[in-house]
Amino acid sequence: MPLDRRFARYVGVDYSGAETSDSGLPGLRVYRADPASAAEEVRPPPGPRKHWSRQSVAAWLVQLVHDGPPAIIGIDHGFSFPERYFDRHGLAHDWDAFLDDFCRHWPTGEPNMYVDFVRDGLWGDGAARTGDPRWRRVTEARTRAKSVFHFDVPGSVAKSTHAGLPWLRHVRDACGDRLHVWPFDGFDVPAGRSVVAEVYPSVWSGAYARGDRTRDQHDAFSVATWLRVADLDGSLARALCGDDLGQVERRVAAFEGWILGVS
Numbered sequence: 117m118p119l120d121r122r123f124a125r126y127v128g129v130d131y132s133g134a135e136t137s138d139s140g141l142p143g144l145r146v147y148r149a150d151p152a153s154a155a156e157e158v159r160p161p162p163g164p165r166k167h168w169s170r171q172s173v174a175a176w177l178v179q180l181v182h183d184g185p186p187a188i189i190g191i192d193h194g195f196s197f198p199e200r201y202f203d204r205h206g207l208a209h210d211w212d213a214f215l216d217d218f219c220r221h222w223p224t225g226e227p228n229m230y231v232d233f234v235r236d237g238l239w240g241d242g243a244a245r246t247g248d249p250r251w252r253r254v255t256e257a258r259t260r261a262k263s264v265f266h267f268d269v270p271g272s273v274a275k276s277t278h279a280g281l282p283w284l285r286h287v288r289d290a291c292g293d294r295l296h297v298w299p300f301d302g303f304d305v306p307a308g309r310s311v312v313a314e315v316y317p318s319v320w321s322g323a324y325a326r327g328d329r330t331r332d333q334h335d336a337f338s339v340a341t342w343l344r345v346a347d348l349d350g351s352l353a354r355a356l357c358g359d360d361l362g363q364v365e366r367r368v369a370a371f372e373g374w375i376l377g378v379s
Contacts, residue, residue: 121347122307125150125187127158127180128339129173130317130332133193133275136228137283140165144173145332147340151348155340157333170225174283178290181310188347190315190339194264194277195284195300196373198251205245209371211300215285221245225282231275235267249274253372254365259316261375287312298376299369303358311356313376315339320377342377 125148132143140160146168149155160168161176168176180187197218202209207217219225221241222234234242247265256263267274288297296305298313305311317335320342326334346352358366360379 121151121350122186122305122353123151123188123311123343123347124185125180126155126340126343126347127177127187127189128155128315128317128336128341128343129177129189129191130336130339131191131193131276131280132170132332133231133277133279136230137171137225137279138169138227140167140169142167143332144168144170145330145336146173146176147333147336149340149344151344155337155344157337170279170283174287177287177312181287181291181294186308187310188343188352189310189312190343190376191280191284191312192276192315192317192335192339193273193280194253194256194373195281195297195314196253196371197247197264198253198256199368199372200251201247202371204247211371211373214371215281215288218245219282219285222278223282224279225286231278234278254368255373255375255378258378259319259375261316261318284312298356299358299374300371303356303366305356313356314373316375316378319375346377 128147130145132141134141146158147155148158160172196211207214221244223240224231234240237243249263249266252263262271262273264274264277266272294310296309296311298311317338321335321338324338324341329337355377
């Protein structure tokens with residue numbers, strides 16, 4: 117086992133932007149592994165809902181970060197928007213300021229709020245903060261992932277991104293300095309700190325047999341499994357350091373974000 121292994125728990129979240137923040141969603145799945153055990157599905161706490169909601173996943177992640185040894189969490193929605201969005205709307209290249217501005221215009225974390233309510237102009241002010249589906253972040257271009265503005269198409273990440281960003285901000289605020297949001301907090305992760313990073317399950321899911329898992333389950337399983345294997349063989353530490361990224365990539369990653377494991 118490499119000496120630079122630093123995590124005790126590996127979590128994969130296959131996200132969903134459907135319905136409202138407190139709706140139980142069959143497409144929202146969580147898998148967890150540890151250094152000695154393969155990834156297994158984590159079911160939501162007992163209650164009236166059979167499936168996780170965005171709100172309950174956020175609460176569980178906050179508790180996970182606070183209650184145990186360092187974890188690394190991979191979530192498969194966009195953590196930011198392309199540079200052209202920042203420039204179009206006159207925003208500083210600052211991720212925290214971006215999150216605050218986004219949540220003012222897209223209040224998708226509020227109770228009983230659908231992403232489409234904001235898209236349709238029924239709530240918030242999404243029309244003042246739109247983007248072009250032809251715009252892609254540098255990391256999306258590298259993976260051929262769809263734009264965070266490309267709604268209503270198969271494999272779209274746009275709705276989950278617009279639904280998930282307020283909850284990502286909530287987790288960041290609730291965890292404080294126990295959590296390192298990669299790479300916005302830097303490519304150097306302090307020892308003993310948990311990490312949350314954007315992932316793209318399609319990069320890894322083909323490497324693992326699907327068995328009887330649904331696609332959503334398999335995506336979350338694949339993320340947790342890759343994080344575990346990569347930490348044990350040392351490649352996760354190299355990915356987090358971003359040493360294989362050039363100067364341009366590292367510059368834009370500071371506010372556009374980056375997909376973990378993409379060179």
